[in-house]
Amino acid sequence: MVTFHSEQDMINFGEKLASHLFPGSVLTLEGELGAGKTTFTKGIGRGLGISKVINSPTFTIVKVYQGRLPLYHFDAYRLEGQNEELGFEEMFEDEGVCVIEWPIFIQDILPQERLDIHIIKNEDETRSFLFEAHGEVYEEITKEMAL
Ligand SMILES: Nc1ncnc2c1ncn2[C@@H]1O[C@H](COP(=O)(O)OP(=O)(O)OP(=O)(O)O)[C@@H](O)[C@H]1O
Ligand SMILES: [Mg+2]
Numbered sequence: 001m002v003t004f005h006s007e008q009d010m011i012n013f014g015e016k017l018a019s020h021l022f023p024g025s026v027l028t029l030e031g032e033l034g035a036g037k038t039t040f041t042k043g044i045g046r047g048l049g050i051s052k053v054i055n056s057p058t059f060t061i062v063k064v065y066q067g068r069l070p071l072y073h074f075d076a077y078r079l080e081g082q083n084e085e086l087g088f089e090e091m092f093e094d095e096g097v098c099v100i101e102w103p104i105f106i107q108d109i110l111p112q113e114r115l116d117i118h119i120i121k122n123e124d125e126t127r128s129f130l131f132e133a134h135g136e137v138y139e140e141i142t143k144e145m146a147l
Helices: 007-018 037-047 088-093 103-109 136-144
Strands: 002-004 026-030 062-065 071-075 097-101 114-121 127-134
Touching: 002 007, 007 037, 026 037, 026 103, 037 071, 037 097, 037 114, 088 103, 097 103, 114 136, 127 136
Parallel strands: 026 097, 026 114, 071 097
Antiparallel strands: 002 127, 062 071, 114 127
């Protein structure tokens, strides 16, 4: 578990994590509204060398950004489980890095190998992250970063 005291802390951490990512990486971000999923994704984007501003993709479900690797930023909130025939599986298998907010709404199509991150909004406004690695490459990343 890691605890962040500010938005900036969280962004810096996202930047560091991004340096361990590879083509086809999949990260899910679970946590309540305002937990910091999009904020953390901004850090990932910075680490991937994306200069465009990353903001909430709520109205588009997925936004694509070009960087060292492409970033596919998903927000499945509005899908509420209606995810058939949208072609997301192809994106998960693509060269890019997929970061998925509200993974619960597409849980039946998520790849087995992925890094699940649970974000907890604490009463004092700090945020704690819990990591759950599925697959050897992600276990390696959590080990390397001592998570
Ligand atoms: N320690 C902190 N770390 C990150 N964000 C913080 C922190 N303290 C306060 N915040 C605020 O919490 C909010 C997090 O918003 P963000 O859009 O990242 O959440 P989200 O999890 O993506 O929400 P949604 O489910 O609506 O997409 C921001 O307004 C940010 O300024
Ligand atoms: Mg968000």
